[in-house]
Amino acid sequence: MANPLLDDRLVQLLLEDVLDAEALTALPHFEDHGKETFGLYLDACRRLGREVLFPTLRPMDLEPPVFEKGRVRLHPSFREAFGHVRELGAISATRPAEVGGQQLPLTVATLAHAYLMAGNLGVVGLAWLTTGAAHLVEAFGSDDVKARFLGKMYEGQWTGTMALTEPQAGSSLADITSSATPREDGTYRIRGAKIFISGADHDVAENVVNLVLARIDGAPAGTKGISLFAVPRLREEDGALVSNDVQVTGVIHKIGWKALPSLALGFGDRNDCHGWLVGAPHQGLRMMFQMMNEARIGVGVNAAATASAGYHEARLYALERTQGRALEARGAGEPVPLVAHPDVRRMLLRQKAIVDGSLALAATTAHHADLAEHGPEDARAHHQLLLDLLTPVTKTFPAEFGFEANALAVQVLGGYGYTSEYLPELFLRDQKLNTIHEGTTGIQSLDLLGRKAMARGGAALQALGAEIQQAIAAADAAGLDDALRAPLSKAMVRLGKTSMALGQKGLAGDTLGMLGHSVDYLTMTSLVVVAWQHLRLATAAAMRPSRGDFEEGLLRSARYWMATELPRVEHLAQLCETNEPSYLEMEPDWF
Amino acid sequence: MKILVPVKRVADPDNANKVKVSDDGSRVTSDGLEWKMNPFDEWSLEAALRLTEDAGAKKRVGEVVLVSIGPKDEVQTIRQGLAMGDERGILVEAEDDDLDSHVVAQVLEAIAKKEEPDVVFLGKQSADGDSNVAGTKLADFLDWPLVNYAMHIATDDEGKTFTVKRELDVGQQTLKVTAPCVFTASDRILQPQAIKNGVTADDFAYPESDGGRYASLKGIMQAKKKPVEETTLEGLGVTPTRVNAYGSFTLPAARTGSTVFLETVEELVEKLQTEAKVL
Numbered sequence: 001m002a003n004p005l006l007d008d009r010l011v012q013l014l015l016e017d018v019l020d021a022e023a024l025t026a027l028p029h030f031e032d033h034g035k036e037t038f039g040l041y042l043d044a045c046r047r048l049g050r051e052v053l054f055p056t057l058r059p060m061d062l063e064p065p066v067f068e069k070g071r072v073r074l075h076p077s078f079r080e081a082f083g084h085v086r087e088l089g090a091i092s093a094t095r096p097a098e099v100g101g102q103q104l105p106l107t108v109a110t111l112a113h114a115y116l117m118a119g120n121l122g123v124v125g126l127a128w129l130t131t132g133a134a135h136l137v138e139a140f141g142s143d144d145v146k147a148r149f150l151g152k153m154y155e156g157q158w159t160g161t162m163a164l165t166e167p168q169a170g171s172s173l174a175d176i177t178s179s180a181t182p183r184e185d186g187t188y189r190i191r192g193a194k195i196f197i198s199g200a201d202h203d204v205a206e207n208v209v210n211l212v213l214a215r216i217d218g219a220p221a222g223t224k225g226i227s228l229f230a231v232p233r234l235r236e237e238d239g240a241l242v243s244n245d246v247q248v249t250g251v252i253h254k255i256g257w258k259a260l261p262s263l264a265l266g267f268g269d270r271n272d273c274h275g276w277l278v279g280a281p282h283q284g285l286r287m288m289f290q291m292m293n294e295a296r297i298g299v300g301v302n303a304a305a306t307a308s309a310g311y312h313e314a315r316l317y318a319l320e321r322t323q324g325r326a327l328e329a330r331g332a333g334e335p336v337p338l339v340a341h342p343d344v345r346r347m348l349l350r351q352k353a354i355v356d357g358s359l360a361l362a363a364t365t366a367h368h369a370d371l372a373e374h375g376p377e378d379a380r381a382h383h384q385l386l387l388d389l390l391t392p393v394t395k396t397f398p399a400e401f402g403f404e405a406n407a408l409a410v411q412v413l414g415g416y417g418y419t420s421e422y423l424p425e426l427f428l429r430d431q432k433l434n435t436i437h438e439g440t441t442g443i444q445s446l447d448l449l450g451r452k453a454m455a456r457g458g459a460a461l462q463a464l465g466a467e468i469q470q471a472i473a474a475a476d477a478a479g480l481d482d483a484l485r486a487p488l489s490k491a492m493v494r495l496g497k498t499s500m501a502l503g504q505k506g507l508a509g510d511t512l513g514m515l516g517h518s519v520d521y522l523t524m525t526s527l528v529v530v531a532w533q534h535l536r537l538a539t540a541a542a543m544r545p546s547r548g549d550f551e552e553g554l555l556r557s558a559r560y561w562m563a564t565e566l567p568r569v570e571h572l573a574q575l576c577e578t579n580e581p582s583y584l585e586m587e588p589d590w591f
Numbered sequence: 592m593k594i595l596v597p598v599k600r601v602a603d604p605d606n607a608n609k610v611k612v613s614d615d616g617s618r619v620t621s622d623g624l625e626w627k628m629n630p631f632d633e634w635s636l637e638a639a640l641r642l643t644e645d646a647g648a649k650k651r652v653g654e655v656v657l658v659s660i661g662p663k664d665e666v667q668t669i670r671q672g673l674a675m676g677d678e679r680g681i682l683v684e685a686e687d688d689d690l691d692s693h694v695v696a697q698v699l700e701a702i703a704k705k706e707e708p709d710v711v712f713l714g715k716q717s718a719d720g721d722s723n724v725a726g727t728k729l730a731d732f733l734d735w736p737l738v739n740y741a742m743h744i745a746t747d748d749e750g751k752t753f754t755v756k757r758e759l760d761v762g763q764q765t766l767k768v769t770a771p772c773v774f775t776a777s778d779r780i781l782q783p784q785a786i787k788n789g790v791t792a793d794d795f796a797y798p799e800s801d802g803g804r805y806a807s808l809k810g811i812m813q814a815k816k817k818p819v820e821e822t823t824l825e826g827l828g829v830t831p832t833r834v835n836a837y838g839s840f841t842l843p844a845a846r847t848g849s850t851v852f853l854e855t856v857e858e859l860v861e862k863l864q865t866e867a868k869v870l
Contacts, residue, residue: 002605008625032812036667040674040811048805080798089808102808548623 003312003423005049005118006305009550010356010537011042011111014363017540021367024105029096029374038108044088045112052084053119060122060259061426065202067251072201072261079204081123085116086156091127091134099138100154106294110301110366114359118305121430122259125302126159126199132295133160133211137230140279140287148276149209149230158207162295163194163231163265164288171443173285174223178214178267180275190214190231190275191268193249196437200263201233201248207241208233212267212275213284220282228284229275231267245273256429293387295438296395297365303434304358307402310409310427311351317422318344318412338412347412351405353534353557353565358398360533365394382463389452389460390529392444397526399434400441406431445518448525453499454506461499468492468532475535478542487562488531491569495528498573516584517576524572527565534558592653592750592788594639595708596677597699599659600626600668601719616839618688628668631714633803635776639712640676640804641786642744646795653750654678656706660685660698666819673814674806680819681706683827691835692720694824696728701827703733709750709770715740715777730773738766742779745787 015021021038024030060075067073085091094109095101116124134153137146152158169175178192192214200208210231219225234241250264267273279287318338326336338344365387372383409424410417417424435441453461472485502521506514538558541551574580602610603625611620628636636657643653655677659665662684669680683698703711711733716723730737742763743756750770757764758777779785783796806814824831853859863870 032815034815036670037811037815039667040671040806040814041808043671044674044806044808044811047802051802052805084805087807088805093808102812104808 001316002050003054003309003316005054005115005312006111006308006359007312007550008046010359011114013537013540013550013554014111014360015108017543018360018536019107019363019367021105021107024107024370024374027374027376029103030105030370032103033105033108037104041093041104041108042112042115045090045115048084048088049115049117049119052081053116053123056081056123056259057120058423058426060120064254064258065251065261067248067261070248071203072248072251072263074202074204074261075259078123078202078259081120082126082156082204085123085127090116090124091131091156092154095131095135095138095154099150105370106297106366107363107370110297110363111359114301114305114308114362117302118309120259121302121306122257125257125260126202126204127156128298128302129162129199130154130156130158130160132291132298133162133209135294136211136228136287136291137209137278139291140228140283141230141276145230145276145278148236149232152207153209157205158209158232159199159202159205161197161200161208161210163197163200163210163212165194165196167193167195167264171440173213173226176213176215176226178212180214180216180227180229180277182216188214188216188229188275188277189268189271190229190273191271192266194265194267196252196262197265198257198260198262200246200261200265202261206234210246210265211278213288214275216281223285225282226284227281228278228287230278231273231275235274243272245270255432256426257433292438293369293391296391296444297362297369299434299438300358300365300394300396300398301362303398303402303431304355304362306427306431306434307351307358307398307405308355310406310424310431311348311355313423313427314351314409314412314417315348318348344412347408349557349560351408352553353561354398354401354405356537356554356557357530357533357561358402360537361390361394361397361530364533365390385456385460385463386467388455389448389464392439392448392452392522393526393529395438396435396441396444396522397530399431400523401526403428403431403435441519441522445522446515449499449502449515449518449521450506453521453525454503458496458499458503461496464529465492465496468528471532471535471539475539475542478539480535480538480542481559484535484538484558484562487566488528488535491528491531491566494569494573495525498524498576501577512584513579516579520572520575524569524576527569527572531561531566534561592643592710592746593706593708594643594653594655595658595699595703595706595711596632596636596639596655596672597658597660597695597711597713597725598632598636598668598672599629599714599717600661600665601629601717603627610842612840612842616841618837619840621687626668628671628803629714629717629719630802631716631718631776633714634778634780635712635714635774636672636675636677637800637803638741638744638774638776638780638786639710641791641797642710642746642788644676644788644791646791646797651676651678652790656681656708658683658699658702660690660695661687666821669819670814671806673817673819674811675804676810677817679817682819682821684821684823689831689833691833692722692724692728693834694829694831695725696732697829697831698824698827699725699729700732701829703729703771705827707771710753710772710774711735712774712776715775726773726775733771733773736768736772737774738768738772739775740777741774742777742782743785744774744780746789749789
């Protein structure tokens with residue numbers, strides 16, 4: 001049986017039973033939509049993911065992009081696959097009608113696009129980068145800049161990149177040195193080097209627009225002197241496209257996401273690289289951060305999708321492949337399918353719990369994003385708080401736990417899993433990037449504990465606590481067992497207590513005491529937030545008029561999460577609160 | 592050119608194992624089934640779209656009208672087609688259990704007489720009943736020329752006549768037909784250059800595909816606003832006269848057996864003769 005990439009039943013349950021996506025169409029911004037448009041778009045993405053993108057995944061992994069005579073050439077089937085994604089309208093699906101979009105709720109787009117990402121994240125990655133870059137132009141660009149770039153980007157005629165990272169600075173954007181010199185015509189001349197720029201050159205669309213962070217001559221040092229520029233690979237001159245002095249200086253040899261090239265770029269070697277300022281001078285980072293939520297949710301969806309594709313690969317294999325005898329048969333009888341072995345079921349259930357929890361979390365966060373931007377005025381601040389709090393968790397949990405899920409998929413296939421004849425190893429390699437790009441796990445943990453959890457006196461955590469209480473009440477009303485509800489209630493209280501203790505250290509000026517275990521704090525928050533998702537899934541399953549295989553499975557994965565993961569919260573809380581000193585005390589020479 | 596394309600929903604063939612028979616064996620139950628457009632209808636729908644567009648300029652130059660017969664939620668099947676580019680739809684409300692190929696052909700006859708299309712383009716059969724009858728009956732009722740299993744169509748005389756190749760077990764047959772006429776499609780109609788409509792450049796090649804084109808989100812939004820006329824058998828003046836009566840249904844026996852690896856071809860031939868008895 002073919003890999004479905006995602007479980008359609010889960011997607012339906014999330015959109016209909018858990019989040020009631022149709023209710024969004026009562027909001028003016030989404031009024032042109034309805035259950036029917038959601039359903040047709042999901043179907044289109046499903047088909048495209050399964051029929052067009054997935055079959056190209058392995059071929060593109062085997063034949064990565066080629067760098068020749070200064071240009072990058074992608075896999076021969078990339079152009080057609082990307083053409084389908086472009087014609088689908090995925091690039092501008094969620095954007096407003098006035099810029100050519102279709103105002104699809106992010107809630108629906110998140111799950112629909114998960115099928116595409118699970119199918120081939122390299123191809124979809126190019127579209128997704130274009131959306132991100134175009135969104136920056138849309139939000140902050142002047143009319144001239146928008147007229148120059150926006151339409152072509154949203155149509156996918158030109159693609160986009162985020163050109164932030166520099167070789168010497170890595171994640172530390174305060175240290176970037178690319179420069180921008182103003183010219184009389186209002187443009188700038190850009191000079192500098194960037195690295196790890198995905199999709200910055202290819203042969204599947206006419207042009208590429210790089211969104212580049214650089215310092216205008218004389219700008220203040222550090223993060224307050226960084227501006228944002230649109231720097232196309234080719235610029236328009238007298239109606240023709242001419243070189244804009246952006247050179248590919250190297251192709252990065254990656255371990256995954258091989259379809260999409262990651263490049264080193266040189267800007268302005270001939271001092272002829274024109275850049276167009278986007279937004280006000282020196283506001284580059286601030287603008288970039290405003291767009292960060294969407295990109296980070298995108299990483300989470302991608303991670304969830306990759307974990308899901310791996311899980312289904314392992315599930316189908318375990319259902320079909322016979323090996324060994326049942327434990328209880330003591331070596332007698334016919335060989336049984338792998339799934340008959342308790343440990344294989346453990347590995348499958350763990351993957352399922354991670355995948356279902358991740359997809360539910362991504363869709364929930366997207367739902368808050370929809371309501372924060374387009375919901376009733378008086379509720380927007382509330383949803384924004386939750387969106388901000390959930391974003392680092394949505395970025396990180398699916399990536400970190402998804403990597404574990406993908407490793408379990410390899411394990412289920414045993415010796416075959418460790419070969420390139422089967423797909424799990426590919427998913428494992430692809431997944432790893434998600435803990436790194438768009439802010440590493442370490443950076444996400446600092447964002448969560450240092451900013452989001454502490455903002456407005458812990459208001460976001462209080463809002464989360466209220467949501468969880470509501471979910472517990474709904475679970476109670478649906479007749480769910482106390483064993484599913486009580487541990488979550490307790491864990492949320494513990495999270496609140498730990499947050500308060502760490503916040504007080506921060507207030508007292510003990511920054512290291514507060515943040516020394518920030519990743520443990522992020523993990524602890526993730527376990528609670530995902531338990532909340534499982535409780536909602538289980539509640540929705542219990543409310544269904546009849547209970548089939550799918551519903552039984554959801555109830556078991558909820559119980560699994562409460563029984564095996566939530567107990568870890570107490571332990572992580574203690575590590576955070578005591579600022580357990582092992583690694584903090586390590587001197588560099590002791591390693 | 593105006594083309595009428597009948598479409599039907601069927602239980603998703605990828606999930607055929609979910610099809611159940613009622614306890615008394617009198618009917619196939621549709622509870623909890625996922626529906627999909629009959630794949631054979633998708634071929635004819637795609638062919639109809641290709642016949643009525645300028646593919647290079649991505650412009651519609653004709654009209655495709657979708658017809659579906661069945662319960663109210665069949666409208667989703669129509670919307671799916673509208674999202675692919677068709678102009679409008681007609682939903683004839685009816686209970687699935689009241690229909691057979693004969694009644695379907697009766698309904699389509701009434702609609703064809705009203706709509707006066709140049710072509711009625713059907714799937715060669717539906718993936719559930721597999722009868723392969725409705726198209727032939729319809730042509731008979733209308734007394735229009737019929738080309739079954741069309742694999743290549745070229746329009747001549749501005750769409751008044753067609754040169755059609757049909758796929759047969761023994762080879763290919765080329766026919767010249769005059770509109771109005773009835774076509775059913777073979778899967779080869781989806782080959783990149785199987786349709787020549789005189790508008791799209793002769794050397795234009797569609798991408799390789801084994802189904803209809805993908806809907807775009809823009810197409811989906813437009814589909815919502817396209818007209819779907821709802822009518823009934825009565826409204827069309829059709830008195831349904833079913834000719835098929837269903838006795839009882841049973842599910843096929845579950846597959847048994849296992850894979851055996853043999854060393855030689857001789858062994859295989861012997862087993863096929865003595866055990867499987869297929870040689």
